[in-house]
Amino acid sequence: MAAKEKITGINDVDIPADKLRQMYYDMLMIRRLEEKSAQMYQQGKISGFCHLYVGQEAVAVGAVAALSDDDYVMTSYRDHGLALARGMTPNVLMAELYGKATGCSKGKGGSMHLFDVEKNFIGGYGIVGGHLPLAIGYGFASKYRKDNRVTACFFGDGSVAQGAFHESLNMAALWELPVVFICENNMYGMGTHVKRALAHDNIYDQAQAYDMPGYQLIGNNIFDVYLKVKQAGDLARKTGTPTLIEARTYRFRGHSMSDPATYRTKEEVDEQKGKDCLTVLKDALIKEKICKEDEFKEMDSEIKKIVADSVEFSEKSPEPPLDALYEDVFV
Amino acid sequence: MAELLYVDAISQAMWEEMERDPSVFILGEDVAHEFGGAFKITKGFSKKFGDDRVINTPISESAIVGSSVGAALEGLRPIAEMQFSSFISCGFDQLVNVAGKAYYRWGGKVPMVVRAPYGGGIHSGPFHSSCEEAYFVHTPGLKVVAPSTAYDAKGLLIASIRDNNPVIYFEHKYLYRRIRDEVPEGPYVVPLGKADIKRPGDDVLVITYGAMVHVALESAAKLEEEGISVEVLDLRSLCPLDTEMILEETSKIGKVIVLHEANRSCGVGAEVSSIISEEAFRYLEAPIVRLTAPDTPVPFSTPLENYYLPDEPRVSQAIRDLFDY
Numbered sequence: 001m002a003a004k005e006k007i008t009g010i011n012d013v014d015i016p017a018d019k020l021r022q023m024y025y026d027m028l029m030i031r032r033l034e035e036k037s038a039q040m041y042q043q044g045k046i047s048g049f050c051h052l053y054v055g056q057e058a059v060a061v062g063a064v065a066a067l068s069d070d071d072y073v074m075t076s077y078r079d080h081g082l083a084l085a086r087g088m089t090p091n092v093l094m095a096e097l098y099g100k101a102t103g104c105s106k107g108k109g110g111s112m113h114l115f116d117v118e119k120n121f122i123g124g125y126g127i128v129g130g131h132l133p134l135a136i137g138y139g140f141a142s143k144y145r146k147d148n149r150v151t152a153c154f155f156g157d158g159s160v161a162q163g164a165f166h167e168s169l170n171m172a173a174l175w176e177l178p179v180v181f182i183c184e185n186n187m188y189g190m191g192t193h194v195k196r197a198l199a200h201d202n203i204y205d206q207a208q209a210y211d212m213p214g215y216q217l218i219g220n221n222i223f224d225v226y227l228k229v230k231q232a233g234d235l236a237r238k239t240g241t242p243t244l245i246e247a248r249t250y251r252f253r254g255h256s257m258s259d260p261a262t263y264r265t266k267e268e269v270d271e272q273k274g275k276d277c278l279t280v281l282k283d284a285l286i287k288e289k290i291c292k293e294d295e296f297k298e299m300d301s302e303i304k305k306i307v308a309d310s311v312e313f314s315e316k317s318p319e320p321p322l323d324a325l326y327e328d329v330f331v
Numbered sequence: 332m333a334e335l336l337y338v339d340a341i342s343q344a345m346w347e348e349m350e351r352d353p354s355v356f357i358l359g360e361d362v363a364h365e366f367g368g369a370f371k372i373t374k375g376f377s378k379k380f381g382d383d384r385v386i387n388t389p390i391s392e393s394a395i396v397g398s399s400v401g402a403a404l405e406g407l408r409p410i411a412e413m414q415f416s417s418f419i420s421c422g423f424d425q426l427v428n429v430a431g432k433a434y435y436r437w438g439g440k441v442p443m444v445v446r447a448p449y450g451g452g453i454h455s456g457p458f459h460s461s462c463e464e465a466y467f468v469h470t471p472g473l474k475v476v477a478p479s480t481a482y483d484a485k486g487l488l489i490a491s492i493r494d495n496n497p498v499i500y501f502e503h504k505y506l507y508r509r510i511r512d513e514v515p516e517g518p519y520v521v522p523l524g525k526a527d528i529k530r531p532g533d534d535v536l537v538i539t540y541g542a543m544v545h546v547a548l549e550s551a552a553k554l555e556e557e558g559i560s561v562e563v564l565d566l567r568s569l570c571p572l573d574t575e576m577i578l579e580e581t582s583k584i585g586k587v588i589v590l591h592e593a594n595r596s597c598g599v600g601a602e603v604s605s606i607i608s609e610e611a612f613r614y615l616e617a618p619i620v621r622l623t624a625p626d627t628p629v630p631f632s633t634p635l636e637n638y639y640l641p642d643e644p645r646v647s648q649a650i651r652d653l654f655d656y
Contacts, residue, residue: 061372065609104437105436106436108436109436109437113436114434115437115439117437117438117439119649122404123437126428127424127428127429127430129398129427130424130425130428130429132394132397133393133394133395133396133397133398133400133401133425134398134400134401134404134425134429135395135401136394136397136398136401137398137399137400137401137402137403137404137405137409138401138402138404138405139401140398140401140402140404140407141401141402141405141407142405144383144402144407163393163421164393164394164397164424167389167391167393167394168394168397168398170389170391170394171388171389171391171394171398174389175386193349212552252450328435328438329434329435329436329472330434330472330474330496331434331440331494331495331496
């Protein structure tokens with residue numbers, strides 16, 4: 001069912017102009033915040049692990065735009081982008097990267113474990129594939145309560161080799177749960193190309209094994225992301241049929257901050273950067289006369305200011321008190 | 332008050348809680364319909380509560396545990412049955428990383444129970460006889476209980492279902508149809524974290540749990556005839572541990588045996604022994620004795636399994652030796 005023949009364009013989706021503008025804004029926010037995170041990491045202000053979402057922004061933003069605010073979204077450890085797309089504030093996110101008491105997990109989670117209950121962003125998860133079974137539980141609860149919510153579960157190509165992926169897809173289809181599985185195939189599990197990790201690398205084909213619809217989409221094309229996720233979300237909501245979506249995407253940076261990504265050629269990376277999802281949306285917004293060049297500049301300076309403020313907020317925020325170590329182990 | 336089998340007390344606890352609270356549901360391999368679980372504990376549940384609340388799963392422990400965590404985070408109260416506790420290893424990631432850390436990292440409450448039929452003595456070999464409790468006692472954020480009587484089995488299970496933390500409920504397969512005692516009708520709670528003195532005594536204190544409680548009681552009855560007064564302290568909850576009662580009884584009696592069926596190294600006995608050494612050393616009249624299974628898998632052969640499991644003669648001898656110290 002791969003829709004490779006026709007490229008989805010701005011006129012194939014029914015999104016009002018102000019929402020399109022907002023989507024660009026959200027993508028740029030992710031880009032700038034990630035760039036700032038990298039900078040602060042290199043300065044030693046952020047420690048531990050830090051997996052950047054640069055290059056994949058259209059997947060998170062396009063998918064979130066296609067879902068309802070009540071729907072649940074969850075993802076792997078590369079979670080900054082989806083958290084922001086879902087509405088986590090840059091201050092709270094950056095403070096968590098800093099490990100400060102003002103972070104979303106009071107500094108106890110860090111980069112890989114973001115969470116925002118109010119926004120129904122139900123987590124970044126640090127074990128590859130480990131959160132897929134949770135999506136089944138959320139989907140089950142929605143069905144049990146008949147609350148009409150959909151759970152969108154994002155994960156990377158690395159998860160597909162995990163048993164939990166197969167257990168979860170099987171159960172979702174068997175129990176007819178309203179779950180949309182969104183595999184962000186950025187082509188590499190750490191340094192291993194997907195072709196060296198999966199016997200069959202058209203991941204969406206796995207859907208056939210579980211008798212559910214499967215789509216491949218072009219991850220740098222936000223219209224394609226929106227269209228397919230909307231379709232899958234509507235289907236899940238109406239019929240309880242889960243869908244597996246494979247979003248072909250690419251991370252411009254290494255796996256984490258400590259990875260120089262020498263396993264990829266410069267030509268390969270440059271080619272992908274030439275298809276940057278931000279440019280794709282920007283060109284469409286200009287072509288359709290939704291935004292002018294000046295507006296992009298304004299947006300960018302506004303975003304840069306917000307991101308800079310998030311750094312200042314984080315630097316000024318207190319460290320968690322030592323007694324917090326013992327808090328919240330049990331309810 | 333009616334006497335109930337240990338296994339029936341477990342059924343009754345779930346039945347009454349499901350009647351009381353619509354957010355409680357059961358999932359597991361073959362738990363529904365005619366089968367009613369490998370040990371028939373949920374037989375009849377499907378008819379009473381329907382397919383929405385008694386759910387057969389594929390053989391997918393990771394997804395059984397993980398989906399329970401998800402549903403629990405959403406406010407439901409799942410009871411997930413592991414057909415045998417050994418299979419819990421397939422759901423280990425979901426318990427240790429997802430369930431155990433949810434509250435700490437973002438305040439997510441996980442009111443779920445994983446029922447784990449464990450233990451040896453029924454000739455079920457290395458993959459269906461082991462005791463996994465220590466892995467989870469070692470893990471922050473998980474509660475662990477292991478009842479020895481029908482009364483405790485019911486009350487602890489109800490307390491576990493109502494608790495807002497993930498609880499792993501180790502139910503001993505050997506006790507299922509061998510232990511019968513008085514169980515009140517209707518729901519009641521045995522609080523988590525409270526040990527119980529199953530037999531008071533003065534000379535030697537045996538701290539134990541699960542099936543070994545009955546071995547200790549057998550020894551205590553036998554040794555009474557020899558003039559040795561043995562106290563049997565049943566931990567019931569392994570996490571939280573009733574440190575207060577452990578220390579109080581140690582300070583009164585002064586001679587302590589920790590006894591369990593699980594493997595020796597880093598077992599619950601090692602933890603109890605350390606706590607006593609650290610906090611009640613001055614009350615000790617002799618070194619603490621650990622009686623456990625050896626650090627081997629559980630063998631299938633009957634003589635080997637009998638040799639593996641601590642038994643009355645060896646427990647009694649250890650008590651005599653400690654009494655004479």
